[in-house]
Amino acid sequence: MRSNRLESEPGPSRLASPLALEVDGLSVDFSSHEGNKRVVDGVSYAIARGQTLGVVGESGCGKSMTALALLGLVPKQGCVTGRISVSGQGLSEIAIDEWPEIRGKRIAMVFQEPMTALNPAMRIGDQIAEVLHLHEGLSWKEARERAVEELRLVGIPSPAERANAYPHQLSGGMRQRVVIAMALACRPDVLIADEPTTALDVTIQAQILELMQRLQDEIGMAVQFISHNLAVVSEIADDVIVMYAGQIVERASADELFSNPLHPYTQGLIATLPKIENRQDELPVIPGMVPRLDGTLKGCRFAGRCVKADSECHALIPVLRSISPGHDVACHKVRP
Amino acid sequence: MIVFLLRRLLGMAVVLLVMSFVVYGLIGLMPGDPIDLMVLSNPGMTAADADRLRALHGLDQPLIARYWRWLIAALNGDFGFSRVYARPVLDIVGPALWQTTKLVALTLAISSILAIALGIRSAIRPGGKFDTLISFVSFAGISIPSFWLALILILAFAVGLGWLPASGMGRPGEGGFWDSARYLILPVATLVIANLGGVTRYARSSMIETLRMDFIRTARAKGAREPRVVLRHAFPNALTSVITVIGVNFGTLFSGALITETMFAQRGLGKTIYDAILGNDFNLALVALLFATFATLIGNLLADIAYAWLDPRISVT
Numbered sequence: 001m002r003s004n005r006l007e008s009e010p011g012p013s014r015l016a017s018p019l020a021l022e023v024d025g026l027s028v029d030f031s032s033h034e035g036n037k038r039v040v041d042g043v044s045y046a047i048a049r050g051q052t053l054g055v056v057g058e059s060g061c062g063k064s065m066t067a068l069a070l071l072g073l074v075p076k077q078g079c080v081t082g083r084i085s086v087s088g089q090g091l092s093e094i095a096i097d098e099w100p101e102i103r104g105k106r107i108a109m110v111f112q113e114p115m116t117a118l119n120p121a122m123r124i125g126d127q128i129a130e131v132l133h134l135h136e137g138l139s140w141k142e143a144r145e146r147a148v149e150e151l152r153l154v155g156i157p158s159p160a161e162r163a164n165a166y167p168h169q170l171s172g173g174m175r176q177r178v179v180i181a182m183a184l185a186c187r188p189d190v191l192i193a194d195e196p197t198t199a200l201d202v203t204i205q206a207q208i209l210e211l212m213q214r215l216q217d218e219i220g221m222a223v224q225f226i227s228h229n230l231a232v233v234s235e236i237a238d239d240v241i242v243m244y245a246g247q248i249v250e251r252a253s254a255d256e257l258f259s260n261p262l263h264p265y266t267q268g269l270i271a272t273l274p275k276i277e278n279r280q281d282e283l284p285v286i287p288g289m290v291p292r293l294d295g296t297l298k299g300c301r302f303a304g305r306c307v308k309a310d311s312e313c314h315a316l317i318p319v320l321r322s323i324s325p326g327h328d329v330a331c332h333k334v335r336p
Numbered sequence: 337m338i339v340f341l342l343r344r345l346l347g348m349a350v351v352l353l354v355m356s357f358v359v360y361g362l363i364g365l366m367p368g369d370p371i372d373l374m375v376l377s378n379p380g381m382t383a384a385d386a387d388r389l390r391a392l393h394g395l396d397q398p399l400i401a402r403y404w405r406w407l408i409a410a411l412n413g414d415f416g417f418s419r420v421y422a423r424p425v426l427d428i429v430g431p432a433l434w435q436t437t438k439l440v441a442l443t444l445a446i447s448s449i450l451a452i453a454l455g456i457r458s459a460i461r462p463g464g465k466f467d468t469l470i471s472f473v474s475f476a477g478i479s480i481p482s483f484w485l486a487l488i489l490i491l492a493f494a495v496g497l498g499w500l501p502a503s504g505m506g507r508p509g510e511g512g513f514w515d516s517a518r519y520l521i522l523p524v525a526t527l528v529i530a531n532l533g534g535v536t537r538y539a540r541s542s543m544i545e546t547l548r549m550d551f552i553r554t555a556r557a558k559g560a561r562e563p564r565v566v567l568r569h570a571f572p573n574a575l576t577s578v579i580t581v582i583g584v585n586f587g588t589l590f591s592g593a594l595i596t597e598t599m600f601a602q603r604g605l606g607k608t609i610y611d612a613i614l615g616n617d618f619n620l621a622l623v624a625l626l627f628a629t630f631a632t633l634i635g636n637l638l639a640d641i642a643y644a645w646l647d648p649r650i651s652v653t
Contacts, residue, residue, distance in 0.1 A: 071557055097561075104559035111557075116550035121572045121647055131558045166648040182558065 019088075020222035021070075021107075021190045022046045026082035028065050028074055028246075037292075039065050041246040042082070047190070047222040047239075054237030054254065055226045056269065060290055062246040063226045067192045070107055070224075072099040087189045105135040108183035112195035114175035118167040124178045125151070125163025131185045150181040154211060173204035180211065187219050194226045209236055230273055234258050242266045245290050245301040248320055252327040262329045264306045300332065308333045344640070348633045355629045356410075356622070357403060363618045364399045371395060373419075373616055416619040420612070425623045428608065433627055436597075436604035438520060440589045440631075443527040448582050451532050452575070455539025459574075460566060462544055470536065477533030486526045486599035493522060503601035523600040527593060531585060538581045539574070546574040576647050583639025587632030605631075 028040040040062040047053045055063045069080050072091070084091040086106045094102070111117040119127055128150050129143035138146060144163065151159035154177040167175055176196060183191055193212065197205040213236065216223055227233050233240055233254070240257045242250040242265065250263040261267045268286040288305035291297050300306070303313040312332050320330040371389050375381050390396045394405060409416065415425040458467040494502035501519050546552070547570050555569040594606035605628055612621035644650045 073553065073556055100556075100559045100561045102559070103557055109557045111550060111554060113550055117554045119551045119555065119569050119573070120649060122569070130560065134559050168649045179554070182554075 019046050020049045022085045024083040029079045050220045051238045052223040054233035054240040057243035061243045105186045107190045108188040110183050110193040110196045128182045135186045150185050154181040190222045192224045249330045262334045360403045415623045418620040420615045420617045432605050432608040442524045447528045447531040451535035452539050454536045458540045459543035474533035474536045482530045539578045542574040542577045546570045579642045586635030590631040
């Protein structure tokens, strides 16, 4: 077993392809009697090993659907197009019954709600052991022993006893640690964290973020960190993409994005952050709503809410282009 | 667990005590007593004879005093005599209880297993072909009156094909196991069909609800394949609410299988209670009702134990 594991540890074979995750032209469509809805529209990005990509945007911008597409878990009615590859292996062509071998082993996910993400009728040790049993061919006994190790790794005190606990016997922060242990048990290439700290209170949030960063240093996986919380993203991400209505509107390194936001939507998002030094009576908001994505919309999807929008913005779709090295923006009003 | 059981058993004793008083009181409030019946059937009896008989049997005393006497006797194991059968009540209720237990246990076992299997299969693809078919059959099963169903089954399997006896219970001590089992097939089939629809609908909706939960998505994200997701993750969580329905059915069937028992001439508990009330056989009605109550309570207790066993969030201490 041990030798098996060593081979899947970061080694020369994996370093040959430094990009852990490549997504190219990913789209997710839902067709209903009301017509076609494109909830993710031509999204492309890549994450290198050991790097963290922050994905920000408001609710319904397609960030969670992107994550589900990476796991092949888009609901049946949805249609996924585009290319996804993990450490050089393309996932777009694989058959439906091969997906379970990818999930949890190559790409793993941490969900938003630790309260409901765990099976209430199963001991947490067994839930972690299940991943190891499924993917690493361990017997249940071996898998349970490994599960205790994983619980220790995520900082759960007296892990051997806690492995026998049921989820309801743990606090929210502890449960999220269990979810993380489960996701990382097989040392995946890519970890998708979908709002992993949103449901936790602030002190626990910091602990969980710290834990994730420590484990990333140890395991070396790429992390796609989805959040609407800009403060958290600025802290944990190397690069950031900003999504709006299913499209990427801006991409830059975290430092660049927060010091020099170029897209009006990004600027609006950053402006809505409350600042402690200047007391505000009212928090700024971005007026308007996310448009319906039924294909009738022409031009920039943000134009309806944008103060800078003119006739060009309503007529032509802006493409994502490089404004300065490593900083891409999809906006007619931003010129290099 | 032992504390839980002791507390529940104590609670059951209290319920039975209260029930016995209520039933005794209700029967006492009914117009007419056994002596009135004797007067009616024997024109030679005078009013003075009747009063003497009442005093002899203690029927001239107030209700509470009579109840107290009955209770003391019952606690000493003497449940009195049946007026109609002229035999100790327990001799009548005992076999009836055993007959109904066989009927109910078989019905519940078969219908629960079938309903859960069909419910799970339906829930995997709600609105699919299988689900639509099972929904139709379930509603048909719920809607068909059991006396009609019993008649159709008798017509088909007893009269038409001649495979099974139309009614009765076989003579005790005669014939083998198979012989007495043959008499149970049609009544059990009737009760299973009548029961199946409801439990299947329940299992289906509970399963659909569970399959939408977050931890199911987690299980899939782990790389668990669909059969494992459904059977290992969703099923135990969906089962708890199905157990409740089965527990309730247990009680209802015990006293409520009257129509089926009548159609197939099965001397079960429901039929015994019904006949006893019609025949002014108070002692028998009282004791049979108490046994039916007891069975219902046992059903609930079993459901609660199963519940706690399935769902670790429910503790039985």
